[in-house]
Amino acid sequence: MIQERRTAIVTGGARGIGAAVAVRLASDGCAVAVVDLDESACAATVSAIEAVGGSALAVGADVGDEASVGAAVERIAAELGAPTVLVNNAGVTRDNLLFKMTVEDWDAVMDVHLRGSFLMTRAAQKYMVEARFGRIVNLSSVSALGNRGQVNYSAAKAGLQGFTKTLALELGRYGVTANAIAPGFIETEMTAATAARMGVDFEEFKKRAASEIPVARVGRPEDIANMTSFFVGEGAGFVSGQVVYVAGGPRG
Known part of the structure; x- marks a missing residue:
């Protein structure tokens, strides 16, 4: 449970896991910026949050574009407050066997998952460092362990685990934690x-x-939202650099 109002950013928040996470964090007391490529697609998530008395903002942004990310985070800070919670959930799949996979399919997945998480985190961390408090949650996957037909997705999701652990090392002294969730099905x-x-x-x-x-x-999106809620909460301040497989059994 959030003990004071925080501003949270959830990327890929228009549907699925992102929407469930956004609604849960709002119920925990956060003001939530619901970020997706198409701002209008965020309307349902924002409405669900506002219907239960929460505060939310729909924000259209391409997480793989530096200028778009910068403008989005500045807008969120101005309209909702300095963001100190970031959930990097935005993702795409371009599945194929290695010999059939195009460079475009490889780049598309890397741009959203890795470049997007890097750009969003770099833009948001300055607010966390200033506040001496921050929570970063990155969405990995059981596919990080390898999955046929997903060499791009698997590589990106494994990369997010290393990204998470390095964030924990660099930002911990500022009261910022970084953890990853690796969902199963x-x-x-x-x-x-x-x-x-x-x-x-x-x-x-x-x-x-x-x-x-x-x-x-x-699994259900709410299963991931529950784990995110724990990582974001005040009580998780001594948990950082961890990867939790939320997969209905032992993985990883």
């Missing part, structure tokens, strides 16, 4: 799209996945 539009690409019914796809998960179910 989470029921979202992205996993539904994966099933569609494979020509598999989504319900059957989930059933197969659940059969391999020790807790016998697939």
